[in-house]
Amino acid sequence: MGNKSAVIVTCLLAITFATAGCSSKRGGGMYDNELSADQMAAESSIDQFEGTGEVAAGGVFQDVGFGFDSDGLDATSMEAVRNNAAIMEANPGLKAEIEGHCDERGSSEYNLALGARRARAVRDAMIGLGISHERMSTVSYGEELPLCKDTSESCWAENRRGHLVELRR
């Protein structure tokens, strides 16, 4: 056994960490505003995954398309925005939530931010067409709620959308 020596190692590992947030089951929002009543009331795609965009009073909201990594509105997109604004005009009591969506490529976190911009872009364009900002809220789903899952440009294009749903109370 010559040069070998037994080394006794005792490690005392102290685990210290702060449990972030309330450890009780209150679980309320800690730092900022709670979601608004409008947000809570929106029947968004999250429930049925493909909110049709149909409006109770009649008419169908059109999806607004976007280019890759872009929140700009081209002529076709503006056409859809105008159609949606017309529906809002025709139904003065109508409120809408605008969802921003992305295709599957790239960071899911970046896509959440991009989706937020897309929703915002549609909302701003509709405000520009005279719709009151109080009638519209926005939310981003990033790449999380795709309409299709193929690896193709046409599917990707379909997923890059601003999607409107009626806010019901």
Next chain:
Amino acid sequence: MKRIAAVAIAGAALLCTLSVQSVQAQIRGEIIGAGARLIPIAVPALKRTGDMTSDRAARRFIEVLRGDLELSGIFRVIDPAAYIDDPQTSGLTRDTVNFENWRSVGAMTLIRGSVKGTGSDLAVEVRVFDVADHSSSGGRRMSGSTTQTARMAHRMADTVLEYLTGIHGPFDSRLAFVSNRGGHVREIYTYSFDGEVKKVTNHRSITMAPSWHPSAQALLFTSFRSRAPVLYSLDLRTGYDSRLASKLGVNVGGSYSPDGSRVLLARESNGNTDIHELDPSRGKVRPLTTHWAIDVDPGWAPDGRRIVFCSSRSGTPQVYSMSIGGSDLRRLTFDGNYNCSPVWSPDGKHIAFAGQSNGRFQIYVMPAEGGSPRQLTFSGSNEDPTWSPDSRYLAYSGKRGGRRKIYMIDMHGRRERQLTDGSSDDSSPSWSRRLEYRAKRTNLSR
């Protein structure tokens, strides 16, 4: 807000390094160079003393140990069917092992051990030998309940890697990831390297971007349970989660600082998303970036002094680093039109990220101070890189014309392995630090 400090003392009295070999007789360090050959290693069954309980656990221990050694990409486990030795009767120590038996089946390294079971407890003693030298590089004695068998085997594998390469292995750790398995929308799961998968959320909604607390006892993640993306913290010991950031808009990409005291996240304000730093114990949030462009995907340097993130401020998404104080901004990626999801290696030396190439995404690694990125993946489209605790490997999600799966690869781009089976979509892996070990003290004796 209450700050709960849990101090747990983990007695690693199980650690008895039986004989520490000098460096020369072992293969160290350089073995992991590019193009290195696999080390043939023999891992015979444990010699059993005790009751039948230890037999099942004994087999599980060896199975997990062999699996980790193969997964490491450093060893080739010699087929046990070829072993000449009878594990129940042959020797366990340097003086009693028949090294010729192992040399003749081509082994360079031998793992030889015994197990003793006492009811629901287990005690394992394992030694590592260099076959050519007839010498031992060390050993370990571990004990715990039989439910900890896999973890003991992971720790043994990590020790073998340390003896042979000088760097402790990563296998006593967990992955967290997002999956739609089981018919659920998308929930967070944890994965152990023995294949055990556990569901840890029940939000019945879309969850994303899990990220570990350095203690591996808590997870950050974003959930759409409230219909908009909110950041939650999940305490894995209790199973309870609570909201950390629920500002109207996007709250995503939560990342704990290396000391666990702060959280970076991307938060939206009026349509624009910026990196913020959150101090959960004081309820204070401050912005770190205020640019009109998208700033997301924050990550910490291991010394907590710098951060990395993805920003579109130059026109396309690129990787940047910055001091935690908000100064010394440096752009790190210049090739290609989309480089995002940066992660800093735990040893501080490298940054990995996902970059777009030919319409798909691939995983790249570059020196932390900047420099030419090296492409690691080439098949399909790969995103969401995360580093192993020993900085040797990356896990990521890959799509190869089917469902998304979790893969791992070494940081030289070799030996890609599929970790999840592809029966569901699995993505957004986060690799924890090495787990702490709690064991009862045992008497140390030779």
